[in-house]
Amino acid sequence: MTITRETVKKVAHLARIEIKDDEETQFADELNKIVAWIEQLNEVNTSNVEPLDHAVSYSLRMREDSPESNNHASDILKNAQETVLDFFSVPKVVE
Amino acid sequence: MSKQSELCTLTIASAKEKLLKGEITSVELTEAHLKQMDAQKHLNAFITPTPELALQQAKESDKRYQKNEAKLLDGMPIGVKDLFCTKDTRTTAGSHILENFVPPYESGVTSKLWSNGALMVGKTNMDEFAMGSANITSYFGSVKNPWRKKGSNTPENLVPGGSSGGSAAAVAGNMCLASLGSDTGGSIRQPAAFCGLVGLLPTYGRCSRYGMVAFASSLDQAGPLTKTVEDAALLFQGIAGFDPKDSTSADVPLPNFQKALTGNIKGMRIGIPKEYRLDGMPQRIEKLWQEGIDWLKDAGAEIVDVSLPHTKYALPCYYIIAPAEASSNLARYDGVRFGHRAEGKTLNEMYAKTRGEGFGREVKRRILIGTYVLSSGYYDAYYVKALRIRKLIRDDFMKVYEKVDALLTPSTPNPAFEIGQKMDDPLSMYLNDAFTVTVNLAGLPGLSIPAGFTDDELPLGLQIIGKPFDEGTILNIGSVIEKSSGFLEKARLIRGN
Amino acid sequence: MKLVEGKTGSWEVVIGLEVHAQIISNTKLFSGAPTGFGAEPNAQVSFVDAAFPGMLPVLNRVCVEQAVRTGLGLNAEINLTSVFERKNYFYQDLPAGYQISQYLHPIVGKGQLKIELADGETKMIGITRLHLEQDAGKSLHDQHPNRTYIDLNRAGVALMEIVSEPDIRSPEEAGAYVRKLRSIMRYIGSCDGNMEQGNLRCDVNISVRRPGAELGTRCEIKNVNSVRFVMQSIDYEVQRQIEVIESGGSIAQETRLFDPTLGTTRTMRTKEDAHDYRYFPDPDLLPLRLTEDFVAQQKAKLPELPDQKKERFVKQYNLPSYDADFLTAERELANFYEEAAKDVDGKLAANWVMGDFSAAMNKSGGLDKVQVTAKSLNALVKLIGNGTISGRMAKDVFIDMLETGKDPESIVNEKGMVQVSDTASIEKLIDDVLVQNQDKVAEYRSGKDKLFGFFVGQTMKASQGKANPQLLNELLLKKLQ
Ligand SMILES: [Mg+2]
Numbered sequence A: 001m002t003i004t005r006e007t008v009k010k011v012a013h014l015a016r017i018e019i020k021d022d023e024e025t026q027f028a029d030e031l032n033k034i035v036a037w038i039e040q041l042n043e044v045n046t047s048n049v050e051p052l053d054h055a056v057s058y059s060l061r062m063r064e065d066s067p068e069s070n071n072h073a074s075d076i077l078k079n080a081q082e083t084v085l086d087f088f089s090v091p092k093v094v095e
Numbered sequence B: 001m002s003k004q005s006e007l008c009t010l011t012i013a014s015a016k017e018k019l020l021k022g023e024i025t026s027v028e029l030t031e032a033h034l035k036q037m038d039a040q041k042h043l044n045a046f047i048t049p050t051p052e053l054a055l056q057q058a059k060e061s062d063k064r065y066q067k068n069e070a071k072l073l074d075g076m077p078i079g080v081k082d083l084f085c086t087k088d089t090r091t092t093a094g095s096h097i098l099e100n101f102v103p104p105y106e107s108g109v110t111s112k113l114w115s116n117g118a119l120m121v122g123k124t125n126m127d128e129f130a131m132g133s134a135n136i137t138s139y140f141g142s143v144k145n146p147w148r149k150k151g152s153n154t155p156e157n158l159v160p161g162g163s164s165g166g167s168a169a170a171v172a173g174n175m176c177l178a179s180l181g182s183d184t185g186g187s188i189r190q191p192a193a194f195c196g197l198v199g200l201l202p203t204y205g206r207c208s209r210y211g212m213v214a215f216a217s218s219l220d221q222a223g224p225l226t227k228t229v230e231d232a233a234l235l236f237q238g239i240a241g242f243d244p245k246d247s248t249s250a251d252v253p254l255p256n257f258q259k260a261l262t263g264n265i266k267g268m269r270i271g272i273p274k275e276y277r278l279d280g281m282p283q284r285i286e287k288l289w290q291e292g293i294d295w296l297k298d299a300g301a302e303i304v305d306v307s308l309p310h311t312k313y314a315l316p317c318y319y320i321i322a323p324a325e326a327s328s329n330l331a332r333y334d335g336v337r338f339g340h341r342a343e344g345k346t347l348n349e350m351y352a353k354t355r356g357e358g359f360g361r362e363v364k365r366r367i368l369i370g371t372y373v374l375s376s377g378y379y380d381a382y383y384v385k386a387l388r389i390r391k392l393i394r395d396d397f398m399k400v401y402e403k404v405d406a407l408l409t410p411s412t413p414n415p416a417f418e419i420g421q422k423m424d425d426p427l428s429m430y431l432n433d434a435f436t437v438t439v440n441l442a443g444l445p446g447l448s449i450p451a452g453f454t455d456d457e458l459p460l461g462l463q464i465i466g467k468p469f470d471e472g473t474i475l476n477i478g479s480v481i482e483k484s485s486g487f488l489e490k491a492r493l494i495r496g497n
Numbered sequence C: 001m002k003l004v005e006g007k008t009g010s011w012e013v014v015i016g017l018e019v020h021a022q023i024i025s026n027t028k029l030f031s032g033a034p035t036g037f038g039a040e041p042n043a044q045v046s047f048v049d050a051a052f053p054g055m056l057p058v059l060n061r062v063c064v065e066q067a068v069r070t071g072l073g074l075n076a077e078i079n080l081t082s083v084f085e086r087k088n089y090f091y092q093d094l095p096a097g098y099q100i101s102q103y104l105h106p107i108v109g110k111g112q113l114k115i116e117l118a119d120g121e122t123k124m125i126g127i128t129r130l131h132l133e134q135d136a137g138k139s140l141h142d143q144h145p146n147r148t149y150i151d152l153n154r155a156g157v158a159l160m161e162i163v164s165e166p167d168i169r170s171p172e173e174a175g176a177y178v179r180k181l182r183s184i185m186r187y188i189g190s191c192d193g194n195m196e197q198g199n200l201r202c203d204v205n206i207s208v209r210r211p212g213a214e215l216g217t218r219c220e221i222k223n224v225n226s227v228r229f230v231m232q233s234i235d236y237e238v239q240r241q242i243e244v245i246e247s248g249g250s251i252a253q254e255t256r257l258f259d260p261t262l263g264t265t266r267t268m269r270t271k272e273d274a275h276d277y278r279y280f281p282d283p284d285l286l287p288l289r290l291t292e293d294f295v296a297q298q299k300a301k302l303p304e305l306p307d308q309k310k311e312r313f314v315k316q317y318n319l320p321s322y323d324a325d326f327l328t329a330e331r332e333l334a335n336f337y338e339e340a341a342k343d344v345d346g347k348l349a350a351n352w353v354m355g356d357f358s359a360a361m362n363k364s365g366g367l368d369k370v371q372v373t374a375k376s377l378n379a380l381v382k383l384i385g386n387g388t389i390s391g392r393m394a395k396d397v398f399i400d401m402l403e404t405g406k407d408p409e410s411i412v413n414e415k416g417m418v419q420v421s422d423t424a425s426i427e428k429l430i431d432d433v434l435v436q437n438q439d440k441v442a443e444y445r446s447g448k449d450k451l452f453g454f455f456v457g458q459t460m461k462a463s464q465g466k467a468n469p470q471l472l473n474e475l476l477l478k479k480l481q
């Protein structure tokens, strides 16, 4: 068992996903199976292999520094559940 | 045949001909498909039908036909996977968390569709955030495959495949002429195979990802699901091309794909990768593969046995990379700016409850896995390891492409299965994509072409994998298989239309 | 080496700075939303900045150019290949749930920066790296008893994070470092250095150790937004750490906040609840590859930078090092000086720029707010140089210039303020003064040298301040013998 309920709890907190107590064990089981399965990758010697994060070889393009004309607070805000005076609003954060 | 079913069994190519000749109007064509959508509601292929929009677009299209200004896809009723943001039309990605999201913008590929004259009959159902291979993870319910086993008297009860299951069912159920899907690990090709359709995964970078709800950004591509290869070429032509709003979009010329369908593959070298012969694969699929080889040989192609030695590692590699990217891509669904929000006393409680309620089980599982493989202490062992394997997988392909022009494999290791099967074990569900994920990892184009049937008359597909930006070649090879297999005629007989 | 004395002996302070500098650009790092200051809330936010579904980042060329030029200004290596990575964490002002930053492969590598200290010494501070990243939005915590409001106008604005080596040893050095860095960026035009608007923020890493010992555990003070606060926060933090250790405790690695009203720091986040950022290459972006040509073009666009300018000023204008530092700290002032010093004595011009003119500048709040132009100051210095007016008279003329904006020649003409340099008339004035103060003359001659100043003053007064002071001195000395 590499993934305990504690691990699930920790990872779920990192991902900000509420998980019920009874789900913790289930997720731990499933994640263990998946992790055990992906560990077959260790059969492959990759010591001289460069990691490949994209299958394309072209370079990143750059755009010109010219502003978009259409910026409306209303477009940005209209899908939000809670807004006040053109601000998004969330439970108070204490710093 | 009634006018209704006549209109609904047209292809893009044949409908275009009739529209150009004035034999039918786009409004007629659209109304017929909308009617069929109503009749096939029980398949649950659509999350949001858009009949008013479709009819309005159809009217405009008819005007263009009258003025002889018809465009490439003018008047074609298309289903759009609910992963593509459509301006002022709800876009859910099959998730509770986006249940009420109405994008104020239009995705890159749908923008191209509309400017090519196509029209949208609705947003099709899908696995939540495109995570799934059976279309059973949608918040809006499972989609049913319009195909039934021979002699079955029960209502439809097979999965359409996933994650573009709604898009596949909508076309196979004649509710639209063609549809748009997305493919991260097989999500176009596998449902195409399960539903007897042509499904194309374009080369990574060929179609814009702008406005497409991201699952795994380095793997996601949009592509067509159609009834024929010719339609696939047409629809693909209508959505492909460079988009400056997507930094991974390739600035390369766009050939004419319809012209590539010469049917001539003489002298072409087709590789047969031995690693795709899985233990326990149904005999019928092995046999279909051999039939495919024979058809290509008969058409003058040279068959070459090749090896892609790292194939077996593709699936575990994929199940590290895709969840890792997804865990980050889905962090934006936090209840603040759009989407579902649950109340919480603190910000963190609000986040956790929102995401706990808003995401389904499979999505949570993948976010947890993805978060885990990126977390401190595991990053090198899992994530970087997977990236190194990804390199080996791509190198395998590039090496065989020195000898061959394309590869032929089965599309899936199994045909469509019953809803409810494989549900309890995520790993056995993941195996559905064993033949397709390799292609996404390598950023190559792949085509699934319906080519035969199981003993109980369910469709089976063959996959053709091409070189980067060589979709024309695999579409052309696909057209040979389409002809040699006689699939379309047999399918018509089986389904009685 | 500067050491701090504790109760149990001396301590060495080790400081490294991370500076976040907002890049001057029209639009954000990865979106076309404008960057101007002071807009209505959420009015400068694109769908990319607000991380709407399906939105994708596209890199701003100008931000890359600014970073490269700044890197060149810090004598740093430019990495031709760099990679954007995601730094993942949840926060209300971070819409995507990750910040696009650079981690393993920054755009700029090792460099160095020379600082000047009050005692005239200079010191090299190593630069570890400079990378590009997005700024976050702004949270307002004081508008509602139980809500926090969020404005995303700043979200996605381009920042350069400039990380120094732990080479800094005192608050003074830290202040000098920030000022010099700001000066270089202002010369280049890559950052306006406005710390009040938050366009330049410092994270200060501090630890203490016995001289020459292993590095101590460090604390990071986040987001300090003025040079004075940087120095204050270090002063406080050093004392705190020494006290903790000397009273038998140990320093916990943590993130702290500086309270400007109290002048203290306090715990913000301990190591236990430190984030696990899960950095990984951003899959929406490809590696950035720059060409040698691109870098050469940026190099060609660099202006003369403070160090080079200072060296030139010392040679060309014959200035002491201190003056040259002062005059080259800001590009505008350096340009002003060069115009003011044209064809006149460089040191004299420097005295005027650094003295009366700087005082006026501080009073009115900026170089461009002072009525005196470089050209008119140059004219004033010329009038002194050619003996038309005395330095003393020039002070009065300068006050007039400040008030009226007139050029010094017209002021001198209008007021008839021409200096008297003719021997006969000055001798006449001296004779009068001596006659009227015979008692003092006697005292002086009997050894009370200090009275010389009195005679100078009286004679100058009698000349209504117009007497050539040098000539006056010589003649007076002769007469009093
Ligand atoms: Mg930092």
Ligand SMILES: [Zn+2]
Pocket (backbone or CB within 6 Å): C020, C133, C161
């Ligand atoms: Zn930073």
